[in-house]
Amino acid sequence: MDPRQARTRSALRAAIYELAAAQPIADVSVAQVARAAGITRDTFYRHATTPEHLLADFLGEEIDALMAPIATLPATSGTELSVFDEPERALLRHVARHAQIYLNSMAPRLTGPVRDTLVDRVEAGLLTHLERHPEIAPPAQPGIDPERHRRILVAYAGGGTVSAIEEWLRSGDLADVDAAARTIIAASPDWWLGRSRS
Incomplete structure (x- = not known):
């Protein structure tokens, strides 16, 4: 440039x-x-x-930088924490840092371009993780090809994460990023999380 x-x-x-x-x-x-x-x-x-698309573009650039480490996450954390603990906290810190912008983008959900940016970035990170570690996913149901299976799993997790972020924003209490991250992770299926069991 x-x-x-x-x-x-x-x-x-x-x-x-x-x-x-x-x-x-x-x-x-x-x-x-x-x-x-x-x-x-x-x-x-x-x-x-x-202006909505311009805002979404700049927020997306920030989120891309936050999501980049997902490309190198291991399948398991080696601890009781999820492999997604730090990426989830980083995403929520970004949202909290720009809380007024995100709140002003809600009516009552995030406006299309901003919401799409969040969903697309979260889904891209999850898809990368699943492509690197296909062994973590539950088996595909009969009648669903493997690629569609992966995309359904990713869409469910990505859309759910963004809906949870919207609910967190609506609560008005964004002080405890760790608690919000733990709650979102707790709502995720165990196979995604990559926790090591003792």
Whole structure:
């Protein structure tokens, strides 16, 4: 990325985060973002189609960095903790850090682009883990091919995780990330978790 484009991206990130923290994302206009970022509307449209999509794009970049370690997780933790303990906490810390942005993206669920970004990123991490460790999954049911089986398992876990995050956001009490992470992990089937039993 050339320096000018990097500066524009940085200005857009700061602008959309500030605006989305101050008001519902559905009320943020392209003109507001362009003005706050010091760019033209045409420049905005070279980066996103709507303020919601721009916000989702920047949040997605952060989540990608958080989810990257999932690609190297072992099948089992070697402890009583889940292999997903730290990735789950990292994701929830991200949500808590941007709590007002996420809250302003809810009506009553997260807006489409923001929700899709969370679901897509969580599912991508889980799919990578399952592809690396296919032995952890329960056997496919008759009539379901192995690829569809994996995708159903991932979709259920990813969608459930994001729905749990939405409920956590609605609670208004985001102080205890560890408790929220433990609760989400407790709702997950044992075969996903990779705990070592003594």
